[in-house]
Amino acid sequence: MALAKDQDWQKTLRPLAIGSVPIGFPAVQAALSGYSDWPMRVMARRYGADYALCEVMLDKFLVELKDRKRTGHFLHLSDEDHPVAGQLMGAEPEQFAAGALKLVEAGFDVIDINFGCPVKKVLGRCRGGYHLSQPEVALEIVKRTRDIVPDSIPVTLKMRRGMDDTPESRDNFFQILDGAFAFGVAGITVHGRTVKQKYVGPSRWEFLREVKQHVGSRTILGSGDLFTAEDCLNMMAQTGVDGVTIARGAIGNPWIFHEVRELAAGRSLPPPPSLHQQKAVIREHFELATQLYGTERVGPTMRKFGIKYSMHHPQNLEVREAMARAKNVEQWLAALDQWYRDDLPGVRPDGNWHKAQGSCEE
Numbered sequence: 001m002a003l004a005k006d007q008d009w010q011k012t013l014r015p016l017a018i019g020s021v022p023i024g025f026p027a028v029q030a031a032l033s034g035y036s037d038w039p040m041r042v043m044a045r046r047y048g049a050d051y052a053l054c055e056v057m058l059d060k061f062l063v064e065l066k067d068r069k070r071t072g073h074f075l076h077l078s079d080e081d082h083p084v085a086g087q088l089m090g091a092e093p094e095q096f097a098a099g100a101l102k103l104v105e106a107g108f109d110v111i112d113i114n115f116g117c118p119v120k121k122v123l124g125r126c127r128g129g130y131h132l133s134q135p136e137v138a139l140e141i142v143k144r145t146r147d148i149v150p151d152s153i154p155v156t157l158k159m160r161r162g163m164d165d166t167p168e169s170r171d172n173f174f175q176i177l178d179g180a181f182a183f184g185v186a187g188i189t190v191h192g193r194t195v196k197q198k199y200v201g202p203s204r205w206e207f208l209r210e211v212k213q214h215v216g217s218r219t220i221l222g223s224g225d226l227f228t229a230e231d232c233l234n235m236m237a238q239t240g241v242d243g244v245t246i247a248r249g250a251i252g253n254p255w256i257f258h259e260v261r262e263l264a265a266g267r268s269l270p271p272p273p274s275l276h277q278q279k280a281v282i283r284e285h286f287e288l289a290t291q292l293y294g295t296e297r298v299g300p301t302m303r304k305f306g307i308k309y310s311m312h313h314p315q316n317l318e319v320r321e322a323m324a325r326a327k328n329v330e331q332w333l334a335a336l337d338q339w340y341r342d343d344l345p346g347v348r349p350d351g352n353w354h355k356a357q358g359s360c361e362e
Contacts, residue, residue, distance in 0.1 A: 013236065013264055016051070016243040018110050018219065019154030019186030021083050024050035026243030027232045027260040029250050030189075030223060031056050031087040031112065031158070038076045039288035040305070041084060043281070044250060048257030051083055053245070056114050058127075059090030059099030073292050075106040085110035085156065088145075089117060091126040093137065097144040104149055111149050113142060115176070116158045116191055118198045129195035133163050135172045139179040146184045154186035158223075161207045164196045177211065187219035189245050208239040221245050227350060229259035229269060252308025253349075254281065272312055272346035279340035282309050286333075299329045306332060311349040313339065 016026040029036060029044040031053035041052040057074060065074070077084060086103035088111065090096040100111050115138060117128025131138040146155050157180050162169035177188060190211050192203030203224025212220045222241040226232050227249040235244050250256055255273055262270055273281070285305060290298045306323035313319045319339045326332035 014242070016219075018051075018083075018085075018156060020152065021109050021154055021186075023083065023243075025257075025261060025264075026221075026236065027257060028052060028221075028243060028245055029257075030245035030247035031085070031114070032247055032251060033117075034304075035251050037073060037289075037301075038078065038081060038292055039285055039301075040251075042078070042080055042288055043254045043285050044257060045080060046284075047254035047281075048261050049246075049250075049254075051085070052081075053085040053087050053110075053112055054108070056087040056089045056117065057099070057103075059088055059092075059096045062088070062099040062102040063095060065102065075103075076292055077107050083109040085112045087112040087114050087158070089114040089122070089127050090141075091130075093140040093144045096141045097148040100145045100155075101148050104153055108153075110154045110156055110186075111145065112156045112158060112189075113145060113185075114158050116160045116189075116195075118160065118193075118195045123195070129160055129163065132160065132169070132172055132176065132195060135175040135179070138176050139183065142176075142180045142185060143183045155184070157185050157188045158191070159188060160191045160193055160195050161204060162194050164194050169194070174214070177215070181215065181218055187221060187242075188215075189221040189223050190241075192222070192224040205235060205239055208235070208241055212240045212242075219243075223247060228348075229256060229263050232256075232260045233263055252305055252311060272348040274343050274346055275313065275340045276343040278309065278312050278346055279336065282306065282336060282340075285309075295329065299326075299332060302329070302332055306336070312346045314344060314347050315339070316347070316349075 013026060016023040029041060029049045029052035033055050036053060036055045044052050086108035088096065088099050088103060090099060103111055114128055115131045122128040123130045149155055162173045180188060190208055192205055192207050208222045220241045221243045222235045222239055223245045226235060226244055226246045232244045232246065235241065246256060259269055286302055289301050293301055303323055303326055307320050310316045310319035310323055322335040322339060323332065326335055
């Protein structure tokens with residue numbers, strides 16, 4: 001997608017804040033199930049993101065969570081990670097609030113409520129996007145969460161534009177949107193697809209524009225089909241949202257945050273990272289993941305990230321296959337050394353690459 005013409009981004013982009021928490025540059029990393037752990041968030045921060053959300057956690061899991069080595073990574077934070085949001089998903093208002101308190105105790109700066117996940121098993125358990133079909137329960141969750149979380153910590157919300165495109169679904173969306181702001185949420189992220197769409201078809205950006213016009217000065221972040229730096233700036237220009245949350249477009253691509261900043265500053269888009277630059281970043285990510293998971297458990301994590309990083313390689317299909325075949329860390333590192341040995345020019349993937357790899361947002 002071409003960049004919006006004649007746009008003075010330095011004058012039109014405003015620093016983002018979530019309630020009392022100053023963020024800064026308004027392109028941030030979204031919550032990504034199975035991906036946005038501490039290493040990915042830190043990599044995003046080092047390459048230009050001022051804010052990130054952790055992968056979504058179940059309220060029941062948090063309430064029952066024990067201080068064990070195998071599960072400790074879910075709540076792992078560091079000084080470099082702040083400000084950071086903990087995202088929560090669940091079914092029952094009372095347990096949801098208890099889970100939110102666990103995130104507060106862990107040190108998260110913002111508590112984010114997930115009413116957007118479209119995964120079938122999540123919907124079947126009355127979680128995530130299911131709440132868009134029951135506004136009374138959804139708003140009870142919002143109220144209880146806002147009541148239990150200290151006033152100094154903002155509560156935010158993630159929504160899709162509805163369960164489907166029926167008038168009833170639209171009414172439910174705006175009932176939840178308006179009610180959540182009335183209960184004191186500091187901002188709402190809106191994904192431009194419905195729950196039933198999942199990730200099929202385009203994200204409807206015109207709906208985001210309608211939502212932003214509806215809420216006025218209240219904070220709205222946009223989500224959906226943000227795969228390039230141009231996409232991010234175009235969404236803000238076309239819809240008026242206060243910021244964007246980059247999801248699939250940020251996996252294996254921390255460079256996207258720097259690219260958005262460069263375009264917003266009126267500079268040219270940087271060239272794609274060379275293979276040696278890519279290798280250095282992948283190794284940096286590997287070191288962080290080893291710190292968190294240990295040498296025995298880092299393999300599966302870096303295998304899935306290696307697959308995503310491969311999209312910048314000119315032989316991305318072969319590299320993806322080599323990363324996927326690696327059965328242990330030694331084989332994975334050998335594949336990294338083999339495919340990134342020569343410092344060739346990298347490539348910049350477009351949204352079609354991401355769409356072909358499946359979905360993991362929320």
